[in-house]
Structures are given as C-alpha cells and as structure tokens.
Amino acid sequence: MLAERINNLLPQTQCTKCGYQGCLPYAKAIAFEGAPINRCPPGGNEGIAQLAVLLDVPTLPLDTSCGEHVPLQVAVIDEQFCIGCTLCIQACPVDAIVGANKFMHTVLSSDCTGCDLCVSPCPVDCIEMVPVAPVRSWTSKDAAQARVRYANRQSRVAEMTATNIRSEAIVESEAVKSADAAPIQQSADSAAKEQTDKQLAIAQALARARARRLSH
Ligand code: SF4
Ligand code: SF4
Ligand code: SF4
Secondary structure, three states, X not given: OHHHHHHHHOOOOOOOOOOOOOHHHHHHHHHHHOOOOOOOOOOHHHHHHHHHHHHOOOOOOOOOXXXXXXXXXXXXXXXXXXXXXXXXXXXXXXXXXXXXXOOOOEEOOOOOOOOOOOOOOOOOOOEEEEEOOOOOOXXXXXXXXXXXXXXXXXXXXXXHHHHHHHHHHHHHHHHHHOOOOHHHHHHHHHHHHHHHHHHHHHHHHHHHHHHHHHHO
C-alpha cells in the first residue's frame, strides 16, 4: 500500500511538526490528499529526496514553517525542579521517560527521538532539548526502534483504556444492583477530594519551584 511505503521513509519520531498527528497520518495525507512532501523537519532534505523518488515527483526544499532540520537532540530533565506531575510521560510517544507520580522523572536518552513533545507540557519548564554528543543525524535504525516503541505504547494505552472502560462498567453495574448507593457516592466523594488534594499539591509544588528558580 502506498501510504505504508511512504510511512517507511518517514523518521517515526511522531513529533507532529508536519501538522499531522504522526508519521502515518502524514503518509496517508501525501498518498491520498496530495499533501506536499516537504513538511517533515526531522527527515529534512534527504527524506524529501527519498519521497520524491518513491512518488516520481520533483523534489522540494523543506517547508521551514514546519520547523528547521537540526542534528539529533534529546530531552534532559533538570531533576532538581521536577515536581513529578507525570505530564511529560503522558506526552512522550515512545515511552522514553521514567518516573512516578510525585517523584522526579528522567529521560532514557537512548530511547528519546528528540520530538520535543514533552517540553511544553512541563509546568515548571525544567525540560531542555540538547544536541547529542557526538553530533549525529537521525538514522533509519533509530526510526525502526522508534516505530516499535511507538507501537508498544499504542498497545499499552489501548489496553489501559479498555481496562478503564471495563472498570467503569463494573462500577455502574454495581451501582444499579446496590440497594444502597451511598458507599459508591462516598467513593466518588473520596476520589473528588483526592483529585482536589492532588491539584493543591501540584499548585504548591509549582509555587515552590518558581520561588527556587527565581532565587538562582
Ligand atoms: S517525523 Fe516527520 S512525518 Fe513524522 S510526525 Fe514528525 S514531521 Fe511528521
Ligand atoms: S523524552 Fe521528550 S523529546 Fe524525547 S521522545 Fe519523549 S517526548 Fe520526545
Ligand atoms: S512535566 Fe516536568 S515537572 Fe512534570 S514530571 Fe515531567 S519533568 Fe517533572
């Protein structure tokens, strides 16, 4: 299938800089909607040239409104400021960040694609993109690894979603069966209080982190 052959030439960082939700959606847009072949900054001019050969169309310069082509970068977390909110983990398409709720987080640099999707969600601005040393470009081997990690994450997220739906269905079923729904209401109240407490803890941690940063 043409979209799959195009996708095979894309870098698989899933960075969304092309304006699509990932590499495969961009590949489909090229194959079926006539999207231009020059919207992938990680692939750069080399990637555009490969697409041009595959599709037998003229090559184009990179559309820099999507971003510049730069050597491979990885995310680094300044752990002294991390408040353990997990937002970066939720943003990472290849599960390259480890950490637990309220504990500091770390990037596994060997798995980081440099997509920078974790940077903007960080509420304390403690994630920085830095060039890898020695400087090098993203390779097709990197792309193959990222593709597997992305697929694994998609499966994990789908499984978690299915589990949550099953849990909600069980709770609803129990609520219907129960003559006295008060304990369930108490459970909902308790969950709401826990959520409020968590938001308060994050707000306090943010204030502390900002104060620390201002004092440096
Ligand atoms: S790597 Fe290229 S094709 Fe894939 S999401 Fe990023 S910009 Fe789009
Ligand atoms: S750690 Fe950040 S930059 Fe690296 S792959 Fe994950 S989201 Fe992208
Ligand atoms: S988003 Fe920032 S503060 Fe939150 S866990 Fe990640 S690095 Fe830490």
